[in-house]
Amino acid sequence: MSVSDTLGRPVRDLRISVTDRCNFRCTYCMPKEIFNREYEFLARGALLSFEEIDRVARSFVRHGVRKLRLTGGEPLLRKGIEGLIAKLALIPDLEDLTLTTNGALLDRKAPDLAAAGLRRVTVSLDSMDDTVFTAMNDVGFRVQGVLEGIAAAAEAGLTPIKINMVVKRGINDGPILDMARHFKGSGHTLRFIEYMDVGTTNGWRLDDVVPARDIVEMLDREFGIEPVGPSCRGEVAQRWRYRDRTGEVGVIASVTQPFCGDCTRARLSAEGVVYTCLFATRGTDLRQVLRSGASDKMLDEVVSGLWTNRADRYSETRSSQTVGLHKVEMSYLGG
DSSP states (O other): OOOOOSSSOOOOOEEEOOOOOOOOOOOOSSOOOTTTTTOOOOOOOOGGOOHHHHHHHHHHHHOOOEEEEEESOOGGSSSHHHHHHHHHOOOOOOOOEEEEEOOOHHHHHHHHHHTTOOOEEEEOOOSSSSHHHHHHSOOOOOHHHHHHHHHHHHHTOOSOOOOEEETTTTTTTTTHHHHHHTTTTSOOOEEEEEEEOSSSOOOGGGGGGGGGGHHHHHHHTTTEEEEOOOOSSTSSSSEEEEETOOEEEEEEEETTTTOGOOOEEEOTTTTSSEESTTTOOOOOOHHHHHHHTTHHHHHHHHHHHHHHTTOHHHHOOSSSSGOOOOOOHHHHHHH
């Protein structure tokens, strides 16, 4: 039973955060000043169990979701993640099961993830320059470790692989072309993401955003690129291909070119709260529903209601009036 929100947008994608913990402290997501040794992460009992996640996922699929993405924090830190993947892979009508990772554990995990039923991965990598990258992840993890994870994922068949690069002015906008050169012709798709005002701890300023149009112009001057149409409704990346047919790149411009009008995504936090917007200030607690003994029919009623009442379009209304809103953190939502 497909459902649509107040603006006629169906629900097609569910992003599932399996943990709020991460082994990186990326400055635009989990700055070390906030997420330090004193920070209280979720207790194990607060996290949804794999069985509970499976129930929620199946409900969303009954309402029209066709793509599940596992996120975090860093999802590969969740013990036994392969068992969850094996459960989700069995859901009827599911068309895509994928995972977003920083790649640090991917070289050792990729074969088991593929065997469990994962179809592909997206890997975050913000620079090919070790000095820049280690400063951004703030734990000293080197580029080569991520590249080894990408290679292991490709060997395991977790393809096509997407590489996400969050671009912040004055920090890693210089290495944009180096990143493009490295992945051009590799068979992987590099995507450039505008630095976003998710949460309240990353010190976001509009001046730090490198507009997608500037990135496109830079790539076109250097390599020659041309636009490609979207592969599905709700696709957030604008697709471009090299004119010499050696691959694709994408740009995600949620700040300068909002795509709220066709957003089909819901997000499930690690403790069971559903958010209908990346920039949400509140959500719907499904853990309480699940642990109160609700039947699948009751769960479906809650899921249907939270989506049919949805009216979110933050990126289109971003203005001085939205400054200072206490938005949920990226590390909690899973991006």
